Amino acid sequence: MGIGVAGCRALITGGTGSFGCTMVRRLLDGDAAEVRVLSRDEAKQDAMRRQLSDERVRYHVGDVRDRASVDRAVRDVDFVFHAAALKQVPSCEFFPLEAVRTNVLGSANVIDAAEAAGVRSVVMLSTDKAVAPVNAMGMTKALMEKVAQAHARDNPNSPTTVSCVRYGNVMYSRGSVIPLFIEQIRAGQSPTVTDPTMTRFLMSLPESVALVEHAFTHARPGDVFIHKAAASTVGDLAAALCQLFGAPEKIEILGVRHGEKLHETLAGREELARAQDFGGYLRVPVDCRDLNYALYFHDGDPTGLAATDFTSANARRLAVPEIVELLRALPQVRAELAAHDPALAS
Numbered sequence: 001m002g003i004g005v006a007g008c009r010a011l012i013t014g015g016t017g018s019f020g021c022t023m024v025r026r027l028l029d030g031d032a033a034e035v036r037v038l039s040r041d042e043a044k045q046d047a048m049r050r051q052l053s054d055e056r057v058r059y060h061v062g063d064v065r066d067r068a069s070v071d072r073a074v075r076d077v078d079f080v081f082h083a084a085a086l087k088q089v090p091s092c093e094f095f096p097l098e099a100v101r102t103n104v105l106g107s108a109n110v111i112d113a114a115e116a117a118g119v120r121s122v123v124m125l126s127t128d129k130a131v132a133p134v135n136a137m138g139m140t141k142a143l144m145e146k147v148a149q150a151h152a153r154d155n156p157n158s159p160t161t162v163s164c165v166r167y168g169n170v171m172y173s174r175g176s177v178i179p180l181f182i183e184q185i186r187a188g189q190s191p192t193v194t195d196p197t198m199t200r201f202l203m204s205l206p207e208s209v210a211l212v213e214h215a216f217t218h219a220r221p222g223d224v225f226i227h228k229a230a231a232s233t234v235g236d237l238a239a240a241l242c243q244l245f246g247a248p249e250k251i252e253i254l255g256v257r258h259g260e261k262l263h264e265t266l267a268g269r270e271e272l273a274r275a276q277d278f279g280g281y282l283r284v285p286v287d288c289r290d291l292n293y294a295l296y297f298h299d300g301d302p303t304g305l306a307a308t309d310f311t312s313a314n315a316r317r318l319a320v321p322e323i324v325e326l327l328r329a330l331p332q333v334r335a336e337l338a339a340h341d342p343a344l345a346s
Helices: 018-029 042-052 067-074 089-094 096-116 136-154 177-186 205-218 234-244 293-299 320-328 331-340
Strands: 009-013 034-039 057-061 079-082 121-127 161-167 199-203 224-227 230-233 265-267 281-284
Touching: 009 018, 009 067, 018 034, 018 042, 018 079, 018 205, 034 042, 034 067, 042 057, 057 067, 067 096, 079 096, 089 096, 089 136, 096 121, 096 136, 121 136, 121 205, 136 161, 161 205, 161 265, 177 234, 177 331, 199 234, 205 224, 205 281, 224 265, 230 234, 234 320, 320 331
Parallel strands: 009 034, 009 079, 034 057, 079 121, 121 161, 161 224
Antiparallel strands: 199 230, 224 281
């Protein structure tokens, strides 16, 4: 593992989710001395305990909204992976204050508890929905990023480096559209698509973990790291799954749900103007100027802003055959294919 976790202790908030489970295994493979999982769901923790059967994993029932439970979990920890969040767009639209309590105030609790405990580095998981947000989920994730950046700006001598990673849809993550489409196809139903022309960034769970590892290795306080992902239309994604499972390429159009965008944005023009290119990743540094703007007038950028945002509409567009190959590489999809028809999994 790229961040040198051998012998270290790590905490994953929201550690029973898709990212958390993958990260736990990566840390164990990297010979971490201890991996702590903080989440509210004791049933998922119990299932994870039985599945992993590793004494190095310690389970903490708690909530990032409760500072005391975070303080207990973070004690003597070297690294924190902050994945706990309310992520469902429609749920956050109907209960926006709940999204604020978890995604904003809970994130602030994690940062403050980590600094008080002397944690070396905290990486917070954000989303493309945080850029020019139109829904409560994206707005609260944008505020989470601002909280992380404010910590960097206001605490330049802090021993704790706080950074963020921002990415699009993680394929086959819990609550994502791919498991839903597969369930519908296997039941003989047509996939339900909000709008077939809607575009989304796609990345695998291993790619999301690699981005977090990159942030831990390279982050300076307040950095936001972005994975330069490819994108596809939702209609092409559904068509690729129909091809994989040997089903008719027919979809049912439902219409756009509460708070959904037609296209997502991973980086705005203003961010691209000051971003550093790492090849597969972008680093957007925090703007460390204070409120005395007159001191900075001579530092204006004569090149101006980038021509456009980095969106799922102008990113590299995956064709259906490419999506099929991406999906076939996912272990969960291969398992679904084997259960549906063993001949398809070969």
